[in-house]
Amino acid sequence: MQPWPPEAELIEIEPKHEIKASRTGSPEDVALDAPDRTIRRVIGDGASAADRLLEGIGSEELLALHRDMVRLRVFDERAVGYQRQGRIGTYAIFWGHEAIQAGAHFALSADSDWVFPSYRESAIGVLRGLDPATVLAWWRGHPAGWWNPLELKVAGIAVPIASQVPHAAGAAWGMRLKHEPGCALVFFGDGATSEGGFHEGVNFAAVMKAPLVLICNNNGWAISTPVARQSRAAALVDKALGYGIPGVRVDGGDVLAVLEATREAVDRAREGEGPTLIEAVHYRIAAHATADDPRLYRDDVRSEQERHHECLARYEAYLRRQGILDEATAEQVRADATEEVRRAMRDVEALPDPDPALIFDTTYAVPPEQLLRQREIALAAVPGAVP
Amino acid sequence: MKTLVEAINDGLHQEMERDGSVLVMGEDVGRAGGVFRVTAGLQERFGAERCVDTPLAEAGMLGAAVGLCMVGWRPVVEMQYDAFSYPALDQLITHVGRYRWRSGGKMNVPLTLRMPYGGGVHAPELHEESPEAYYVHTPGVKVAIPATPGDAKGLLAAAIRDPDPVVFLEPKVLYRGDREEIPEGEHCVELGQARVVQDGSDATVIAYGAMVRVAAQAAQTLASEGVSVLVLDLRTLRPLDEETLLEAARRTGRVVIVQEAPRTAGFGAELAAIVAERALLDLRAPIERVTGYDVPFPYWRLEDMYLPSAERVASAVRRTLEY
Ligand SMILES: Cc1ncc(C[n+]2csc(CCOP(=O)(O)OP(=O)(O)O)c2C)c(N)n1
Ligand SMILES: [Mg+2]
Numbered sequence: 175m176q177p178w179p180p181e182a183e184l185i186e187i188e189p190k191h192e193i194k195a196s197r198t199g200s201p202e203d204v205a206l207d208a209p210d211r212t213i214r215r216v217i218g219d220g221a222s223a224a225d226r227l228l229e230g231i232g233s234e235e236l237l238a239l240h241r242d243m244v245r246l247r248v249f250d251e252r253a254v255g256y257q258r259q260g261r262i263g264t265y266a267i268f269w270g271h272e273a274i275q276a277g278a279h280f281a282l283s284a285d286s287d288w289v290f291p292s293y294r295e296s297a298i299g300v301l302r303g304l305d306p307a308t309v310l311a312w313w314r315g316h317p318a319g320w321w322n323p324l325e326l327k328v329a330g331i332a333v334p335i336a337s338q339v340p341h342a343a344g345a346a347w348g349m350r351l352k353h354e355p356g357c358a359l360v361f362f363g364d365g366a367t368s369e370g371g372f373h374e375g376v377n378f379a380a381v382m383k384a385p386l387v388l389i390c391n392n393n394g395w396a397i398s399t400p401v402a403r404q405s406r407a408a409a410l411v412d413k414a415l416g417y418g419i420p421g422v423r424v425d426g427g428d429v430l431a432v433l434e435a436t437r438e439a440v441d442r443a444r445e446g447e448g449p450t451l452i453e454a455v456h457y458r459i460a461a462h463a464t465a466d467d468p469r470l471y472r473d474d475v476r477s478e479q480e481r482h483h484e485c486l487a488r489y490e491a492y493l494r495r496q497g498i499l500d501e502a503t504a505e506q507v508r509a510d511a512t513e514e515v516r517r518a519m520r521d522v523e524a525l526p527d528p529d530p531a532l533i534f535d536t537t538y539a540v541p542p543e544q545l546l547r548q549r550e551i552a553l554a555a556v557p558g559a560v561p
Numbered sequence: 562m563k564t565l566v567e568a569i570n571d572g573l574h575q576e577m578e579r580d581g582s583v584l585v586m587g588e589d590v591g592r593a594g595g596v597f598r599v600t601a602g603l604q605e606r607f608g609a610e611r612c613v614d615t616p617l618a619e620a621g622m623l624g625a626a627v628g629l630c631m632v633g634w635r636p637v638v639e640m641q642y643d644a645f646s647y648p649a650l651d652q653l654i655t656h657v658g659r660y661r662w663r664s665g666g667k668m669n670v671p672l673t674l675r676m677p678y679g680g681g682v683h684a685p686e687l688h689e690e691s692p693e694a695y696y697v698h699t700p701g702v703k704v705a706i707p708a709t710p711g712d713a714k715g716l717l718a719a720a721i722r723d724p725d726p727v728v729f730l731e732p733k734v735l736y737r738g739d740r741e742e743i744p745e746g747e748h749c750v751e752l753g754q755a756r757v758v759q760d761g762s763d764a765t766v767i768a769y770g771a772m773v774r775v776a777a778q779a780a781q782t783l784a785s786e787g788v789s790v791l792v793l794d795l796r797t798l799r800p801l802d803e804e805t806l807l808e809a810a811r812r813t814g815r816v817v818i819v820q821e822a823p824r825t826a827g828f829g830a831e832l833a834a835i836v837a838e839r840a841l842l843d844l845r846a847p848i849e850r851v852t853g854y855d856v857p858f859p860y861w862r863l864e865d866m867y868l869p870s871a872e873r874v875a876s877a878v879r880r881t882l883e884y
Contacts, residue, residue: 263683263861293685315683315861333687334645335617368616370648396617398593404616471593530866533859544825548854555873556866 209411209421213455216430217492225492228430233498235280240493241507242276242301243429247486248511249297249306253313256519257464262313266293267460270427271391273485274454276301277432278359278389281440286356288349290329290342294391295361299328307518317528317536327356336366339375339388346384346443357385357443359436365396367413368404376449380417385443387436388451391426393458398471411453419449426456427485430492459484530556562740568710569599569675569731572717573637575747577607580635583721586613586622587639596641597677597736623649626672627656637721640676643730644687649674650695657726658701669724670701675717677733679771679821680868683861690858691770691822696728697798697831703727704798705752708735708773711743712796715750723752732771753800757809761791764815764878767806767832769795772819772869779874790878798828803835810836814845815881819869824852846884849877 218225250269257265268275275295282289284302291298297309303326312319312331323329329345332338342360349356366372367390379386392410394401407413414421422439424431432454439450457480461468468477493499534541534549541549563571577583585603587595591614594601603612615622619640626636640646653674660670680689697704705720705727707713713731720727758777768776773794780790791809795802810816816836820829829850836848851869859867 264685313685315685315864317860317863319860331686333685334647365617368618368621370618370620396588397596398589399614399617403614466596471589528860528862530863533856533863533867534854537856542855545855548824552854552866555876 206415206418206420209409209414209423209451211409211411211423214422214424214431214435215428216434217425217428217488220491220495225495226430228434231433233496236493236496236498237503239276239280239429239433240489240499241511242280243272243486243489244507245300245511245514246272246276246297248508249300249309249515252512252515252519253310254464256310257313261519261523262310263315264463264465265313266296266463268294268297270456270459270480270484271295271393273429273489274389274391274426274432274456275361277429278361278387278436278452278454280433281436282357282359284326286354287440288327288329288342288345288356288358290332290338290345290358290360292332292335292338292361292363292366294363296331298361299326302326302328304328305518305521306515307521310518310522311525314522316522316525317532318522318525320536334371336362336369336371336375338362339366339372340378341375342386342388343375343379343382343384343449346379346386346449347382350383350385350446355444357387357440359387359389359440361389361391363396364390364392364394364401364410365399365404366390367410376413376417376419376451379449380419383446383448385446386449387439387443388449389436390451390453392453392455393426394456395458395462395472397462397466398468409453411451414451417449417451419451421451421453423453423455426454427483427488429485429489456480456485563710563743564737564740565707565710565713565731566597566599566736568714568741568743569717570601570603571743572714572748573600573603574606575714576637576718576721577603577611579747580721582633582635583637584611584613584629584634585637585639586615586626588615588617588641590614590639595639597733599675599677599731600639619645619647619649620652623652623657623674626674627652627660627670630670630672631668635671635721637673637675640674642688643676643678643690643692646674646676646692653696653702653728654699658699661701661725670726671721671724672726673717673720673729674726675729675731677736678730679732679734680858680864681734681771683864686858686860689861689864691820691853693728693730693798694822694827696730697828701726703752703800704730705796706730706732706770706798707796708732708768708770708794710739710741711748712750712756712794714743715748716752716796718747718749719752722749727752730770734771735774750796752797753802754796755802755805756794756796757805758792758794759790761789762813763789764817764881765791765793765809765813766817766819766874766878767793767795767809768819769798769828770821772821775869775871776819776874778871779878782871782875783878788878788882801835803839806832807836807840810840811843814843815878816844817849817851817874817877817881819874820850820852821868822853823855824850825855827852846881849881851877
């Protein structure tokens with residue numbers, strides 16, 4: 175009879191560090207305070223609340239950030255139109271989310287840092303050189319919409335809620351293991367914080383001290399479910415305390431507040447201090463997606479109020495108050511963005527029908543024999559397909 | 562006259578009315594009545610405690626449903642789409658299918674796990690999956706798949722009343738398809754009874770869910786060529802009506818199995834094995850399978866070439882005839 179457990183496994187583990195008394199008993203534990211629930215803002219209201227200036231950000235950068243926001247806005251508005259015209263399929267609207275997306279992305283370095291989008295941030299790659307035509311092709315169900323994540327460090331669009339959070343944790347951790355300077359940034363919604371994938375991903379990143387920035391796009395709704403039915407936490411940022419990481423709450427309609435908080439989180443990440451949770455609080459003005467009818471579950475009053483307070487107009491007002499943006503520039507930026515998306519849609523529509531062989535050729539590096547046989551039979555039945 | 566969506570909605574109303582322990586839960590099922598409106602009106606009728614909007618957590622939902630069963634509820638859990646049931650697979654495999662066994666056969670887990678499934682609707686990635694093989698491969702779990710509004714109502718009632726967990730897959734491409742006269746009031750279709758959609762003598766085509774319609778179309782084409790095809794709608798994969806299946810196989814001597822899911826280790830392979838084990842010597846041609854391919858469900862501009870078509874089914878039948 176073998177003794178159980180086998181003797182080899184009965185090695186005494188010597189504690190390497192003296193364990194200080196702390197909440198978790200972790201030797202590296204630093205007592206963290208509960209996150210501040212104050213919603214941070216940079217942009218004032220042009221009246222009683224004053225504008226702040228962001229250190230180290232000049233007017234050229236402020237204008238570049240404006241351009242990013244406009245490109246996203248125009249993409250979104252036009253995409254909704256294309257869906258209505260049947261030129262793309264169901265589409266997840268991000269109107270009003272541009273401040274979070276552009277603001278967070280602006281704090282990253284495209285050379286070293288990864289972005290992990292959900293369906294809500296489908297066009298985020300456009301901000302670092304992805305052709306908007308690629309994103310439109312994705313929504314059109316055309317394989318030209320599948321980009322290589324490694325090329326621009328933009329992960330694929332994650333459709334299952336919160337499933338991208340552990341990927342981002344792993345990428346961040348992996349870069350740290352290789353002593354690379356990069357960090358990862360992951361977007362997810364308020365509803366996503368209820369998923370196991372969120373919990374496991376954040377905790378993992380925290381334990382591994384992974385250089386990860388977690389952006390919770392708290393737009394108040396998960397389709398028809400209000401955030402109050404998603405969590406009993408007074409603020410989603412409170413969750414940070416449970417993972418032993420800092421949490422920051424910002425106005426999700428204030429692009430500069432998002433940028434500021436993300437910059438700080440990126441700095442922490444690069445200095446080896448681990449992940450940060452940023453809760454960007456705002457309101458989903460538009461429908462969840464083109465197939466959704468919000469009148470079934472909420473009244474329009476709040477959306478209409480919020481519409482007058484939307485993020486791009488707020489930023490443009492700020493830039494005008496600072497004397498940085500003039501009418502002609504604003505118009506030019508919008509015209510360029512419109513032309514860019516128009517051109518993209520034309521390109522997508524000019525694409526030939528997808529090659530049926532693709533579905534067989536992209537699943538494995540070396541396709542198994544059975545699949546090759548299926549391919550042969552399938553393509554023989556498709557008129558005009560080249561086997 | 563009701564669509565499949567309306568029939569399921571009707572069935573849910575009936576069962577909740579009949580049994581106060583039936584409770585509907587899921588993402589967006591209450592206030593909004595479900596993203597496909599399957600649960601519309603239930604919250605107004607039965608209150609927010611019996612038609613419950615849950616947090617966005619599929620594993621939590623299904624795990625909580627096990628606990629609800631333990632204290633006397635009969636939960637009907639909605640997964641918003643096929644692929645979004647995957648986070649709950651852990652609970653399904655490790656607990657839902659095992660608790661009766663683990664309790665020495667003493668504890669019932671009478672939950673129903675319903676979800677829209679299948680392709681043909683031009684949706685983005687992970688909205689067109691056919692996951693039946695994962696479910697039917699899980700011991701302790703039953704699987705029902707209606708193909709008509711009447712069966713949807715009747716099989717759902719049987720699933721809810723069953724003492725064991727039943728996964729109920731609703732072919733979403735048929736949700737708003739043909740309307741049909743369905744029985745009013747309570748209506749139950751026993752699990753494990755296949756339906757002969759049309760009788761025939763030259764070949765049997767076995768299908769379930771949305772593929773029943775495809776099989777029937779193929780049979781129609783073949784009829785114009787003088788070929789008489791028996792179309793069988795399995796209705797439930799477990800329990801499986803082997804008797805009807807084998808009788809048809811023996812009588813026609815030719816079998817074509819249609820499945821939308823990827824080919825390898827799909828339910829069609831199980832059906833083929835059963836026919837080979839029990840009716841091989843009555844066959845006049847090798848069994849044919851018409852299936853999806855061993856690839857993720859394609860970007861929707863290519864889904865038509867992926868999905869089994871009436872033409873593919875008809876060709877398979879012709880091959881068995883020419884053998
Ligand atoms: C695992 C999983 N379950 C369900 C869904 C269906 N679904 C798509 S979006 C959504 C709501 C998500 O809400 P939230 O996380 O707040 O993000 P938002 O859509 O508001 O950006 C749901 C339930 C899904 N995509 N994935
Ligand atoms: Mg949300």
